[in-house]
Every structure is written in C-alpha cells, then in structure tokens.
C-alpha cells in the first residue's frame with residue numbers, strides 16, 4: 362500500500378514537473394519594435410473631414426436588385442468623391458471601375474518577381490432601423506464630430522478602413538514611395554448583402570487577368586481592448602480563417618382545419634419539436650487550427666494559473682474549450698452554431714395551419730462542412746414529415762498559417778505602430794468579402810487595425826457607430842507603414 366502511494370506521489374510530482382517545465386520554458390511569440398517608440402500621427406484634420414464626407418454619402422446596399430439599382434446614384438457620388446478627394450492617388454495609380462460601382466486601383470511595382478498584394482475595404486453600409494433613429498446621439502449619416510469621435514454609419518464598417526487606406530496611399534505617394542511590389546486597392550459595393558455584384562465581380566476581373574495575390578488584407582477582426590479573456594493588454598486579432606455559412610429551411614405540410622377540434626399533432630407541433638431537437642443537440646466543441654495558434658501566441662502573456670493551462674494546451678484542451686463555451690462569443694469560437702432566425706406559420710387564431718416553416722442559420726467551424734451540418738440535422742430531426750432544404754451557403758475558409766510572411770509582416774507593422782499591443786491569429790466568426798478571393802490567394806488576413814472595446818464593437822451594425830479620432834490616426838499610420846513594409850518584406854526576409 363505504501364509503495365503504491367509513493368508511486369502515485371512520484372507520478373504526480375513528475376506531472377507537475379512537466380507542466381511547470383512547459384510553462385517556464387515558454388517563449389513569447391510577440392515581436393518588439395526596433396525603435397521601441399510608436400509611430401504616431403498628429404491629428405490630421407483633412408483626414409477627419411474626408412471620413413465625415415464619406416459617411417454623409419448614403420451607400421446602403423440591398424439584396425433586392427431593383428433597390429440596388431435605385432441606389433446607383435449614391436455609389437456614383439461616392440466614387441466621384443474618392444476621385445476628387447484623392448487626386449494624387451487617381452493620377453498615380455491605374456483605376457478600373459468594375460460592374461459600374463466597384464473600384465480596383467493598381468499601384469504598379471518595379472519588380473514583377475514579387476507577388477502582388479491587395480488591400481480590400483468595402484464602401485457599402487448597412488441601413489439604420491427606423492425605430493432606432495431617435496437613439497442615435499448624432500444623425501447616422503451626419504458625419505458629426507463630437508467627443509473626440511466621428512459619428513455615423515460606416516465609420517467602423519468599413520469606410521473608416523477605406524478612407525484610412527486612401528489617406529495612407531496619399532501620404533506614401535507624397536513621400537515619394539516607389540513600390541517594388543505591385544499593390545492593389547479594391548472596394549466593393551455590396552459586402553453587407555453577400556458581395557455577389559461587388560467583390561465577386563472584382564475577383565472575376567482578377568481571375569480573367571491571371572492575378573494571384575501573395576497577400577490579401579480585408580476587414581474582419583480588430584485590436585480588441587479588454588475582450589480577450591484574462592489578458593489586460595490590447596490584442597490585435599488577425600483573422601486567419603473564417604467560419605462557413607448555411608441556412609436550412611425546415612418545412613412541414615400536414616392537414617389543418619378548425620381549431621375547435623385539433624389533431625393530436627399539427628404541422629406546427631412537428632416543426633416546433635424538430636427545431637427544439639436541433640437546438641438541444643449542439644455540435645461538439647473543437648479548437649480550429651487558428652484557435653490553436655491563438656493559444657500559442659497568447660500563452661506567454663497569460664497570468665498564472667491560466668498560463669499553465671495555455672502552455673499545456675493538449676492536456677487541458679477540454680478545460681479551455683469548456684471555459685470558452687461559457688460565453689456566447691466564446692461558444693461561437695469553439696463550435697459550429699445554429700440559431701432559428703425565421704418562422705412562418707398561421708394566418709388566423711381559429712385556423713390550424715397546413716404549411717409551416719422555419720429557417721435555421723448555421724455558422725460552420727473550419728474542419729466541418731455544409732454537408733456535415735445537413736447530415737447532422739437530418740439525423741437529429743429523424744422525421745420524414747420534415748422537409749429540409751438548403752438555402753444560402755458557403756464553406757468555411759482555408760486557414761492561413763501564422764507562419765507566413767504576410768502574418769509576420771502584419772506583426773512587424775503592428776509592433777512599429779502599436780508597440781503596446783499583443784498580436785494573435787484568430788478565427789473570424791462573421792463573414793467578409795474575402796471569400797470571393799479564396800482561389801486567388803493562399804494568404805488571407807482579416808484585420809482592421811483599430812482599437813475597439815466591447816462597447817465600440819457593439820456599435821457595428823448597431824446604434825451610435827463612431828470612430829475615435831486618435832485611433833483613426835493610428836489606423837492611417839498602420840496602413841502607411843504597411844505599404845512601406847510590403848516593399849521590403851518578402852518570403853526570404855521573414856524576420
């Protein structure tokens with residue numbers, strides 16, 4: 362008995378030893394800027410004015426093609442606004458208008474051996490719900506400057522990024538930067554409704570012209586302030602993968618009739634139980650490759666005892682996944698999610714409906730597919746009376762490894778402009794226009810270099826969307842450094 366006990370303690374000690382060894386020998390994956398000082402930009406009042414003007418042009422996009430063609434004049438004015446505001450850009454770069462209201466700018470590099478890079482930012486915005494108008498502190502399309510912020514729809518999503526890129530380009534051109542690598546700037550007009558007449562047509566143009574990008578940067582994740590669990594510093598989250606999407610429509614057709622003598626089970630009963638069964642059987646928790654890299658990049662900066670857990674992620678996988686699954690955003694990070702978003706049933710209170718339907722929207726983790734979702738839902742419902750139809754869908758993206766020159770380039774640029782910020786790859790929960798370029802690059806990064814806390818993130822597609830002016834200046838500075846670093850940073854000079 363004594364021997365067994367001794368053996369047990371010896372094993373326990375060995376295990377603790379291994380855990381501590383892994384923790385104490387962890388190396389930081391963060392980069393320290395050479396000069397150690399942030400590259401800041403004084404408040405540039407013309408840049409502020411430009412973003413205000415951009416917000417004032419209502420470029421709401423619609424999935425309805427008629428409404429979208431009615432909105433054409435707004436997009437025309439927006440493109441005119443860009444041309445008149447950024448004359449140096451339009452006289453120095455080659456511009457192509459694609460499908461009437463999308464822009465592709467080409468800044469030709471001197472070295473054709475370097476793969477071109479592309480920076481993408483959409484010009485359309487989501488509408489503002491009528492019933493929320495009174496909750497806006499400043500008009501949604503006013504572009505008002507107040508409290509050190511520019512207010513309005515699109516300041517964060519995604520005109521803030523587009524205008525920052527244009528400002529950075531102008532500054533680089535004025536400073537005489539001559540690119541060796543060709544850099545494209547693209548802006549689509551319907552990201553918010555799927556990108557079919559915008560990004561998809563730009564991508565098609567690139568395909569026809571045999572373009573392949575060594576680096577593709579789009580909107581997506583941000584410099585999160587106080588968002589990453591246990592980490593106090595701001596974290597630049599770079600989306601190296603994006604979840605897939607599928608909507609399943611469940612329909613049940615059964616005889617209806619008078620509500621005074623109902624059947625034991627109506628079409629609506631069958632539908633409700635199908636929906637509940639799907640809800641009650643969530644997908645398994647999983648760490649996608651980008652989430653595993655996220656853990657590696659942040660482990661060193663985790664406080665104890667979380668550091669021990671992150672340093673031994675294989676052993677504590679279950680614990681890490683369960684901890685994340687406790688919050689809504691964390692849950693979406695570690696599993697394929699499904700949520701009922703639409704239900705159609707019934708006309709009148711004394712009539713039993715015959716045809717009822719529900720839509721469930723799924724967001725799919727990399728490593729799973731739309732087919733996996735359909736199979737699982739069919740198996741879970743297991744009722745022939747429920748017809749399952751597949752609607753809008755796209756598969757999860759490929760994952761771009763953090764061990765790519767493009768990631769190191771973003772990391773280096775971040776270290777220069779934001780020396781206080783940690784950088785980590787991460788999984789993007791929403792969707793971006795980058796999906797239309799999936800076959801045109803092996804290196805997609807979804808990152809808008811702006812500091813945002815939880816409250817600010819909540820204003821995107823919501824109420825009181827606004828950008829803090831000092832942070833907006835940092836964003837411009839980031840793109841300016843990026844344009845310059847893109848010229849010197851090649852796969853051979855990773856570090």
Ligand SMILES: [Zn+2]
Nearest residue numbers: 518519552580
């Ligand atoms: Zn957006």
